[in-house]
Amino acid sequence: MAARTGDLVEPPDTGRHFSQGMEQFHHPRPVCNGSEPTPQRRRLLAGLSGQVLEIGAGDGVKLSCYPSSVDEIVLVEPDPFLRAAAKNVAARVSTPVQIVDGSLRHLPVEDASCEAVVCSLVLCCASRVHETLEEVRRILVPGGELRFYEHQRSANLVVTLAESLVSPLWSRAAGGCRPTRDTVAAIQEAGFVIESLDRFAFCHFNHVVGVARPS
Numbered sequence: 001m002a003a004r005t006g007d008l009v010e011p012p013d014t015g016r017h018f019s020q021g022m023e024q025f026h027h028p029r030p031v032c033n034g035s036e037p038t039p040q041r042r043r044l045l046a047g048l049s050g051q052v053l054e055i056g057a058g059d060g061v062k063l064s065c066y067p068s069s070v071d072e073i074v075l076v077e078p079d080p081f082l083r084a085a086a087k088n089v090a091a092r093v094s095t096p097v098q099i100v101d102g103s104l105r106h107l108p109v110e111d112a113s114c115e116a117v118v119c120s121l122v123l124c125c126a127s128r129v130h131e132t133l134e135e136v137r138r139i140l141v142p143g144g145e146l147r148f149y150e151h152q153r154s155a156n157l158v159v160t161l162a163e164s165l166v167s168p169l170w171s172r173a174a175g176g177c178r179p180t181r182d183t184v185a186a187i188q189e190a191g192f193v194i195e196s197l198d199r200f201a202f203c204h205f206n207h208v209v210g211v212a213r214p215s
C-alpha cells in the first residue's frame with residue numbers, strides 16, 4: 001500500500017504491559033473478552049481482502065482476526081506505546097503489517113489506495129469526525145468499504161441521558177471517547193451509504209457494527 005514513507009515511525013519497544021498502572025484507562029481495550037477478540041470484532045473484519053487501513057488501531061488486538069485474503073494491513077496509531085504493543089502482535093501474524101504514526105485528520109496514505117478502512121472505537125474519539133470520514137473517503141478505492149465498530153447513541157432517551165451524565169468522566173478516562181455520539185448519522189452525513197448494521201450492547205454502552213460505502 002502507498003503509506004507515505006515520510007510518516008513511517010519505528011515504535012519503541014517499551015516493554016510495558018496494559019495490566020500495569022493507569023495505561024489501561026488511557027488506552028483501553030474495551031471490547032476484548034479476556035485475551036480473545038469478541039465475535040463482533042471477528043465479524044467486523046470477515047471477508048476483507050486487498051489493502052486494508054485500520055485507523056486508531058490501538059494495540060493491534062484484532063490483527064489475528066484479519067482473513068488471509070488481506071494482502072497488507074496498515075495500522076495508523078498516534079500513540080508510541082500502542083504502536084509498540086501492535087508491533088509485538090504484528091510479529092506473530094503472516095499478513096504483512098505496516099505500523100505508522102498519523103492523526104485522524106491526516107491519514108498518511110495516498111488517495112484511492114485501500115480496498116477497506118477499518119474504524120474500531122475510534123470515530124468516537126475524533127474531535128472532528130466529519131474530517132476523519134472525509135479522509136476515509138479520500139483513501140478508499142472506488143467501490144471500497146468502511147468497516148466500523150463504534151459507540152452509538154442509544155435510541156432510548158433515558159439511556160442517552162444516563163450516558164450523557166457519565167460521558168465527561170468516561171471521556172477523560174478513555175482517551176476522549178464520546179459514547180453518546182450518533183456515529184451512524186455522522187457516517188451518512190459524510191456521504192456514505194450504510195450497507196449493513198447491527199446494534200448491540202457491550203459494557204452497558206450501545207454499539208454498532210457495520211459496513212458503509214461512499215455514495
Ligand SMILES: C[S@@+](CC[C@H](N)C(=O)[O-])C[C@H]1O[C@@H](n2cnc3c(N)ncnc32)[C@H](O)[C@@H]1O
Binds near residue numbers: 103176
Ligand atoms: C478506544 S481506543 C480503540 C483502539 C482500537 N481501535 C480497538 O478497537 O481496540 C481509541 C484509539 O484511537 C486512537 N486515537 C485517538 N485520537 C486519535 C487521533 N486524533 N488520531 C489517531 N488516532 C487517535 C487512540 O490512540 C486509540 O488507539
